[in-house]
Amino acid sequence: MDNGDYFGRTAGNNLPSMASTAAGTPQRPGTPSESVGRGPFGDGFESQASHRSSGPNGNPFISPSVSRPASSFDSASGIGRFDGGQRYFHSRRVRKGEVEKPWTKQADPKEKWVTILPLIGILIGLGISGFLVWDGIRSVVKHNYCLVLEENWDNGFNEKVWLKEVQVNGFGNNEFEQTTGGDQNVFIENGNLMIKAIPQDDALMQKNYKIDLLKDGTCTSKSPAACIAYTNITTGNSSIVPPVLSGRINTKPGAAIKYGRVEVTAKLPAGDWLWPAIWMMPRDDAYGPWPASGEIDLMESRGNNYTYPQGGNNIMSSALHWGPNPGNDGWWRTNVKRQSLHTTYADGFNTFGIEWSQKYLFTYVNSRLLQVLYVNFDEPMWGRGNFPILDNKGARINDIWSHTGRAQTPFDQPFFLILNVGVGGTNGWFEDNVNGKPWLDSSPNARKDFWQAKDRWFPTWTQPQMEVSKVMMWQQCDGNEDL
Template sequence: MMSGLLATFVLLHFTAYAAANRELVLALEDTFEDFNLSLWKHELTLGGGGNFEFQWYTNNRTNSYVEDGVLHIMPTLTANDIGDAAVRGGSLNIWGTQPPNLCTGNMFYGCERNAGASGNYLNPVKSARIRTAESFSFTYGKVEIRAKLPRGDWLWPAIWMLPTDEQYGSWPASGEIDIMESRGNPPEYAPGGYNSYGSTLHWGVNVHQNQFPQTNQATTQEQKQDFTSDFHTYGLIWNETHLIGYLDTEDNPVLEVPITESFFDRGGWNQSVWSNPWRGRGNNAPFDRKFFLLINLAVGGVGGYFPDGAGKPWNNTDPDSVNKFYNAKDDWFPTWTQSFQIDSVRVWTYKDTEPTTGMPTTPTSSAMIQFLTSSTFTLVMLSLALSVGVFKVLN
């Protein structure tokens, strides 16, 4: 029978071998030969997310469509459909009557609004946000989305991921992974335009304790290059030991988050004051559960992504910010010259990870057999035999 020391040594060597030879398998591939609405479900809401953005997310082939193998998300003026007077003083009811057209988010008056009663215009822009929450989610692997970013002041394109089950509680306790966020403003826009983008992890014990500044990084293209002229690959590597967001190739990281401590310790919360939502889990919680994909094009908002000043026609503290935004449409709408374009979406998952539960499994028997028959195992056992022999002689 193996001694405890010998067993531990073999386990450590096997673990190192398995990590170095972990295999990725393609789990999702969409090259947009058609618009697969069984995979991609549209969100239907006026709510504006948590940032009180100004768009109305819809499902129609004006705002989201496939053409020549590319998915386009194209924002348009709501007035094109219902008229300018209705935007300024009318009402909208998008509750729906059948499963495909039911409103998906009622928070912040997301399913019904009345401009005449509220004094705030109806959402002046129609756009799209699609997700795989109902069709595909996974834990750990690699994501690559090839995209060309849009041009237009106050446009906000994003490629990101949210938790399927919110196992640790409401946002951001269960995490958020932002692979790419950018702005459609020109490069001279001080907070960053279409020549830059950021990658971010959102996490915290509650909505007021979001510690994303610790896990946020941006990259900027040099000189006159930008992300609207060509397609680029926006990538993510995600496993138990690190999360890495990268541009085009894995050796070009934008965001690197090694898992060297728990996120509770990373956040610096006092255990006598704050309850740890990730207690009993590994250091990578909340990023140890199933997540799904989202792609969207938002417009404006008052959450701070577009800071006040720098030519912005509204302030984040304005009670009628949407009115001031829409009243300036002659300034910003002519700048909307290019859609948000997605050429392909690919997701690889680890072969030794069970995607339906979000929990890693033990190494497969085939991996063990491969290890046992490898020269690495032979060298390890020879080393162990020599070590044990020397130990016995000395004792």
């Protein structure tokens, strides 16, 4: 069959209809044998070749001509039209007018609540959130601040502002370091202040030796226990001098604030049993010895890595210490931890800050929006502590703060800033029997046990210093700082 013949017939040539072919009407002599079937374009025809192959070896997918609905053929000739009046395909499964249009039907009156109720919930939530934000802003009084200290170490270590503390007793935590006044533990490097811990000379552990800071006049304490230490190997006494040298500095000579803000930008150390801290102590013990006059911890951390169960250098904590005596310290009521975000505080510099007023005190990391500890002085600290009537010796515990009439007492006095890197200790900061801790807090040989495990902890001291790039202190100066 040539193209002219095929398309000539599709244009309306006198070809036999489906019905006449099915009925057996004789074909005209000289014309090809054809039957109406499914053509190459679904047009109701099939070629001579395809008709000839419709036998046993033919195309099994050809629809019988009798299965074609009559409506698909031209009403006059029975042939599908391809001329100017061609009719495009449309489905016969869904008849015109039978398609459902649910959007034209009338909605159930109850359906409107599917939209209204969620909107009401959203509006109520927004209203509550707005109120909480407003109440928070209202409760935080805006203050004017006057700059007290801006330290970036451009002029070296300023002894008029900073004091290097020199002691051997590990302060109140029985830490294992001796803090020195030289340049080996506190120094300026690359424009930043370094407070670095290093091991003590091993020779001082192997022979009778005495450190007497009172005798050489360098001790910054008047207590013999804070200034004298021994290594004794002849009497069976296992005491040794502090096994580590480190640094501790404070601003007591030149900068203290009563209400205001403090920011310290620092990179923390990395190494097992290191204990970095940024904190504040009262310039005068107005209400008695620690913790009666208070303590403010902006940041405390541990040099151990993130696997340490209590939290290593990926965790920092802030706390207030306050109470009538060491046995009744209310710090656990005002203590909060914060984890670093996808890193550690030893991997880069972070700004540790505090904002403190008559009505509130909060600490933060990098932004005032990232608060760590928040204390609202909306009730007297004495009542908040819920202290017992008697101490562990049966002595009566008296209210030492409420006579001031200020709810924030003892945090109503000038405080100065302290920066240090401690090591070890026996006050529980490092929990016994955790992560291979090589000493027990209750052991009289704690220092010696720690030193004898040097081969285990010293290799971890990959970064045994706290690096401080900047210190800022502001005093509240709006006329209310004397309240």
